[in-house]
Amino acid sequence: MPSIGNTSEEPPSSLARAASAARASILCTPTHPRDPGVRATLQAWLDAIPVLERRPLTADTRARLADSRTVVGELARVLDGSEPGEGRTADRSLHLATARGRVHGVCSMFACPRATFIELLVTAPWNLLGPGDPPDPRTVRGAGTALVAAASTWSAARGCGGAVALQAATLRAATFYERMGFRPIRPDDGPLGLVPPGDAGWSPEILRVAAGRPGPKEREMPWLLLAPRQAFAAAAQLPAAAG
Secondary structure, eight states, rough: OEOOOOOOSOOOOOHHHHHHHTTTOOOOEEETTHHHHHHHHHHHHHHHHHHHHTTTHHHHHHHOOOOOOHHHHHHHHHHTSOOSSSGGGGEEEEEEEETTTTTEEEEEEEOSSSEEEEEEEEEEEEGGGTTTTTOOOOOTTTTHHHHHHHHHHHHTHHHHHHEEEESSSEEEEHHHHHHOOOOEEEEGOGGGSSOOBTBBBHHHHHHHHHHTTTHHHHSSSSSEEHHHHHHHHHHHHHGGOOO
């Protein structure tokens, strides 16, 4: 299941520095995956996208909004149970990034033996606006980065050293994550300890990655790892409540 961050942000050179900067204004907290308020928020975001698209936006922003429509819709279906996710429903954890009284990011995660796996990560569509677009007073930068840092905190608390794994929705999203410190998952990383099995076991995609035989889909939507040595310092920046 792919993840897309707030790729309109200037990608941080250090996750620890970005997490520290976001901490004062963005709070990451867990909520129940069946929380009806989350479903309402995701629908509101889907409704907001065509409204934003009526503005004179850059081509890059329009591409980001198209990605967002796809992944927000997927997260809504996964939480509704109408589409299978990456892991088992009973094991899913859901986290929100809030600021200024508004939800700005939603992230589904799994506790795996060697990492926190981010299943799907989305931010509010107005946070995808770039410097060349008309400004929006609702915009808050850093929600995606704060949720990754919360995943790293949760990983560190479970003895996984802060490691975080995910599958990027696009190569554009992968570039954002790579600048945050993520790198491609390799067979010697033990991918099956980084990704949760679903009811029918692991997905064919991660099995190909584990075997060292990624296909075209895995190259277009790469599986990435924030390894402990990059992640631990970032996790230490956030209070325990953030995870």
